[in-house]
Amino acid sequence: MNSLSRKTMRNSQPRGGAGQGRQAIGLELLSDKGVWVPVGNVTIPPNHEVPSIGQIVEIKYLYAHLGGSLYQPTYLGLRDDIDPEECLMCKYKPEED
Secondary structure (H helix, E strand, O other), rough: OOOOEEEEEEEEEEEEEOOOOOOEEEEEEEEOOEEHHHHHHHHEEOOOOOOOOOOEEEEOOEEEOOOOOOOOOOOEEEEOOOOOOEEEEOOOEEEEO
């Protein structure tokens, strides 16, 4: 089992999560072609405000697979010290099947 990874990603379209009081957001990374690629969702804890679309967020996750599936993602907070152009897919290290 891999250790937890920390990644910085751009927030995409917020989505309602399962159950009352739960909010989830979509996550995107910038491809080498300049296109934002969805890489999964993360639930926002109740003690955090839901980020606005396009804001940069930091998450940690147990591991990821090609195609963007994140396992056990955890929201860590907003990042205002990073530009969206730094949220690159080439920095994303999914596991090989």
